[in-house]
Amino acid sequence: QWRLVESGGALVQPGEFLRLSCTLSGITLDRFTVGWFRQVPGKEREAVSCINSDNTMYVDSVKGRFTISRDDAKDTVYVEMNSRKSEDTADDFCAAGKHVVHCMAISEYAFWGQGTQMTVSS
16 A cells, blocks of 8 residues: 655744655655645645656745755655745645656646645744
C-alpha cells in the first residue's frame, strides 16, 4: 500500500532555516514526479515547487529561498527553506504523480500525503 509522509514542520522564527521531507513507501520515487504544495487555512492549496528526474520548478515567491531535491535511493524528497517569512506559514503537502506534464498543477497528482504544519512567527 502506498504512502507519502511529510515531516519536519515546526514553529520557527523569520529567517530561520528549515528542511521538510517527503518520504514515499509502497511506490518507487524514481518513477514519479513530486510536487510540494501549501495551504493557508481558508485559502486554496497552491504549488510551491516540483521535481522530476531532470528539472525543478518554483513559484515566484520562493525562488532563491527554497531548494527542492530528491534522493531516489531513500525514496525521499527534501525542501530546504531559507529566509522564511511569516507568509510562508501554512500546512505543507507533498504529492506524487506519474506522466506529469505540468508539474505545478494540483490536478496532475494522484498520491498525496497528510501534510505537515509550518509556522513562521517571531
